[in-house]
Amino acid sequence: MSDILKYFTVKEMKKSLVMSLWFMILTFPIMVIKVNTIEDTVVWRWGNLIGIGIGAFFMSTLWRYLLERKNMQSPLSDKKTLQIRVMDWANENPKAKTTALIAVGAFMAAFPFLTSMYQTSIMTTALMYIVLGLGLNIVVGLGGLLHLGYAAFYAVGAYTYALLNYHFGLSFWICLPIGAGLATVMGILLAIPVLRLRGDYLAIVTLGFGEVIRIILENWNDFSFGPSGIANIPRPGFFGMSMKLQTATIYIYFIMIAMVIFTIFVVRRLENSRMGRAWIAMREDEIASESMGIDITKSKITTFALGAFWAGMVGVIFAAKTTFINPASFTLWESVMILCVVVIGGMGSIFGVVIGALILILLPEYLRAFSEYRMLMFGAILVIMMVFRPGGIISNIRKKYKFEPTQNSAESSKEGV
Amino acid sequence: MDLSYFFELFVGGLTRGSIYALIALGYTMVYGIIKLINFAHGEIYMIGAFTALIIASVLSFTGMNPVLIFLIASVLAIFFSAAYGVTMEKIAYTPLRGSQRLSALISAIGMSMFLQNYVLLAQTSDFLPFPELVPDFKFLKPVEHLISSTSFLILITTAIVMVLLTYLIKFTRTGKAMRATSQDAKMAQLLGINISRIITITFIIGSSTAALGGVLISTHIGQLNFYIGFIAGIKAFVAAVLGGIGSIPGAVLGSFVLGWTESFGTGYISSDYEDVFAFLFLIIILIFRPSGILGRPENKKV
């Protein structure tokens, strides 16, 4: 902590002063001047200028200090990060790891009974984003394909349940696999035309696809009821029992918990499967992996299809939770949020996505205390997180296969997660 | 087919296209150099427009000549937007140089949210009228039903900016350095090009064109609020990709194609699906030309 003091030398102070002056000039028109359109007078808010000046002075000092600290810890240094130390510890003490998992499990199971309905509700939302994040992680994190239209699959799931229920009275549990299946089909349909595209061209086409789906839902009234949406979607039933709101909220929470466990289980298996390793190879280098005999077409289609599957499933639960859906929930913004979950958490890492979803979804809710400054702070936090942890909160550590010669046989053991 | 109706739609698409082009030019330049989808570009455009509005309103109390006000407001808007662009680059993108590209994208998204809410909180959430400062051009009277003075001005400005930028990139030393950086940043650095300086210059130019766009388009529409940047940014991004991202003439061509698609789609089919036409057209073009209309195909290397 003492090294921050060296930032209070004359030279550093001068730097901070320059920055503070720069920000005072920069924010001058927007922060200071406000034109009153009724009385046609100008309000000069000089107080803001002083605030900005002082704020920028200290912020720039802190900023430089933190940046320098970050640069000191270069990736080449041998110093073990907290993350690696925790992981080593977990590997060395399998019993403690189990205990920790049980504790987390117990906490999650007890959560809805310890807290209010609001807490349960937002936690359910966060759990939904965990599954969405894990699904998108298949496309972005494992397949390396930038996908900006993921919310479209989510919409497919939600509308599947809402429409099938409205027209045919199908129940939640029947619609859950149908929604997931339809989304998977949509994923394949999207994957086929974009096979040749790479990088940002792929991003824009998926973005366009997402918007097209939303606009169709908005305009095709006979099919989707347009922007006024579909109301009174039933919550999931439990053997025909009708539940009070409080119970229903807790019930959906536990459905989501089960979903998350299921997703993590399946995604972990996928990751280590032949297909999963092909995706990772494709992400690292398309041409090299192709020349090694990996079928790129198949890999791309499977990433899109399996990514879409989870979105469709969560979409059904989403419709059941909110009981009302309209196209406003499936904008580009939604796709971007899910992408943020994946990147902030740490691409490719399951645990990272879980943490990312919890932070990104719960943070704006807890920032409600700051009322109107909520989204301002959220934006700033996104920037700060990326600047100081560009690899995400939990960076994915590649699995190492170590060769350990023993007396009679060569045995390989795994390290890492 | 009604020819005069066709012609009206054609000119309408041209106007719309030139609006997109003004924003897309900056977008494509920044992309060309640092390969970043700059989500916050639309916000710079919005800040340019807001700054111009504030300055124009203050000056209008002095009873100055509107044309003079317009010029001063534009110059200051360009100055401030360029300053915002550079600051944004230093805070949100420079520390991320060398890390994975998606991180920079998220940082850009965060910046975009921050700037939107900053203007929302410091100014207002309401729509504000943008003063009419561009005089009615007398010589446009006969074609008044086709093209207004402001859209004429936008068209001319787009043409001038495009020519200037093409000159800058093709024939100046800085332009050469920019091209080198965009092709291979590491190599360029080895050859003695100051990459940081080039990126700063790119952001200054990109932000300036965005601000110019902000001022002109707000004059054309006559109103603005803190959210105008988002849609403008998306449309400019689409236009830039359509034309081949990174290419200056491509951005302009892509914008016009986008403008015409939307205009004819609205005119002959329905404006309900205006954006659907734009995106479907984009998808079709990219299927046949995966690097956009004027983009060079990437060399695939192992």
Next chain:
Amino acid sequence: MKRLFAVMLIILLAGSMVFAGGKKESGTIKIAVAGPHSGDLASYGLPTVKAAEIMVEKINAEGGLLGRQVELVIEDDVCKPEVATNTAAKIVGEGVVAVIGHICSGATKAAMGIYNDSKILAISPSATNPALTQSGDYPNFFRTIASDDAQARIEVDFALDTLGLTKIAVLHDKGDYGKGLAEFAQKFLEADSRAEVVLFEGVTPGAVDYTAVINKIKNSGADGIIFGGYHPEASKIVSQMKKRAMDIPFISDDGVKDNTFIKVAGDYAEGVYASGPMDTTTNPLTIQATKEHQEKYGEDPGAFYLNAYAALQAVFNAIEVAGSTDYDAVTNALRTSYVETTLGKIKFDSKGDAEGVGFSMYQVQNGVYVELK
């Protein structure tokens, strides 16, 4: 090993204590304000917050309601149904008596189920979807704005009876408010033999240019336009139309009958028709409410400010009349006792629509909305 378990247990307990806090009954009467306070629709939600702040400040200075102070709970729903359900769950946890909101019909529908279950009433200043009152699914819902069909009826009658239009272009902004209204207008026009709908189109909100749509209107030979939506799109369409020397009647709704429209569209606004609550220009309460806003915030009030103001007046009155904050007593009071508001003397019918809010057409004349009698 044991120590670890103990640590986990402590964390668990500490966490749950933090989460579970703050649910006790306090001496204040809590009123929630929910709507979009950030994002692209913020300008429709924030005026309601301002109305609530002004009203609450005033009533607390006068000694509060039933001798208790009034406290505001302001929550953002960004106009999204999924956020609205979380917002509603939070508001329920705060133990509020009534909710002013939500602003968008979609978010309102998503939230109403949760309020209904917890016996909390909601008065929306702006959710116009007919199903909210007419379906009977939301017995705790009230509103101080006319539903889409009622407004569309007035606009269509005006277009046919007063202006005598025969070819009408119906436009909307693709939103739940604008499109719902436009659809009713289309239905009413088609049921009437005097006029035909020559064009039914949605414009993209936030687009930079509307020339293509305007060319299309021109080409369709329409002699009048009915527009469903908000003022930003309306002012863009009107000014671009007039710049092209196209001058046909433009009839719109409550979302356009807003002084911001005149301010933004300037001279081009002249002659535009819009429907809105009756008598707001002469009602002393309305004039006072506008003045209070100007004094406190230094600018003209924004969209739905007067509706929100009226909603608060109605709630405060109902609580006073009921003499308690009991749900049944307050809803009963809302339905039975008339109250003087910025929208006139109103009470609510059994479905939740306001009775006594007369609607009439306004026209912009010399830069102000003038009621047409």
